[in-house]
Amino acid sequence: MIGLDEATNKELAQVICTLEAKFNLADLLRVLPISPDTFFYWKRQFKKPDKDCQLKHFISRIWNHDQHMGVLRITQALLNDFDLKVNHKRVYRLMKELDIQGEGYRKKIRKYDSSKGPEGTRVKNKLRRRFQTDRPNQKMVSDVTEFKIPETQEKVYFEPIMDLYNNEILTFAITAGSPNLEFAMKPLNSLIELIPNQPYKQFLHTDQGWQYRHRTWQKKLRSAHITPSMSRRATCLEAV
Structure with missing residues (x-):
């Protein structure tokens, strides 16, 4: 009170x-x-009449439809759905007056951090930001990304392997369970079966997630004559 x-x-x-x-x-x-x-x-x-009355109505209507929407998403929805171009600071003020906010900001949720896990072995960054290539399957990248389904709050994990030659997704895996080693190995196993042996050196670049530091992952790469490469921690420019 x-x-x-x-x-x-x-x-x-x-x-x-x-x-x-x-x-x-x-x-x-x-x-x-x-x-x-x-x-x-x-x-x-x-x-005096509330000049923001109609705008508050639209904001409440959007938020009631999806209570996970925050200031920026509601600002964009006002433009897309009602053709109203409103400054996000004004939307923030009105949401505060209406006592509403995106559900995602009401409680702290631990985000997925792939770096937490068995220590494993870190390897050097072999690409060093040289992401361009004119040869297929020469430079490939992979990462595990966490998504959340708004309706069910269910977490889903997605791991693609992309060829930097043409940005094609070569293989991928999706799971609603734990992003364990078995999950991480599925795209790699499919990749090795899919791509042919090339006369030039091949690289698979990742972050320093525990799956990629794991001995099983690195052993599988080397057995397929693919060189592992890792970006440094907290260095976004070294990631694609």
Whole structure:
């Protein structure tokens, strides 16, 4: 509960307007920490039509349809669905007045971190940001990404292997279970069966996720004559 000392002048004025029918106005102004001039200013403001009334209605309508939507997504939805170009700061202010916010911000949710796991072996970054290639299957990349289905809150993990020659997804795996080693190995096993042996050196570039540091992953790569490469931690420019 907000104390009187913490209440804003607007909130105090709303309280007085509510109690004015039952109590003497002079007594209310004497008891509550708000000056008469400030009270009458807000009373006049309350009588004015709310210029944001329609916009608040649209924001509430969008949010009620998907309560996971935050400020930026609602701002974009206003433009897409109602052709209303509104500054995101205004949307934020109105959402605060409506006491609504995206469900994703109401509680801290631990995000998937592939670096946490068995230590394994880290390898050097062999690509060193040289992601361009004119040869198929020469430079490939992979990563495990976590998604959340809004309707069910179910977590889904997706691991593709992409060829940087033409950005083609060569193989992939999807699971709603744990992104364990067995899951991580599926695209790699499919890749080895799919791509032919090339006369040039081949690379598979990843982050430092525990699956990619695992001995089984690296042994499988080397048995297929594919050189592993890893970006450094917290270095987004080294990841595709």
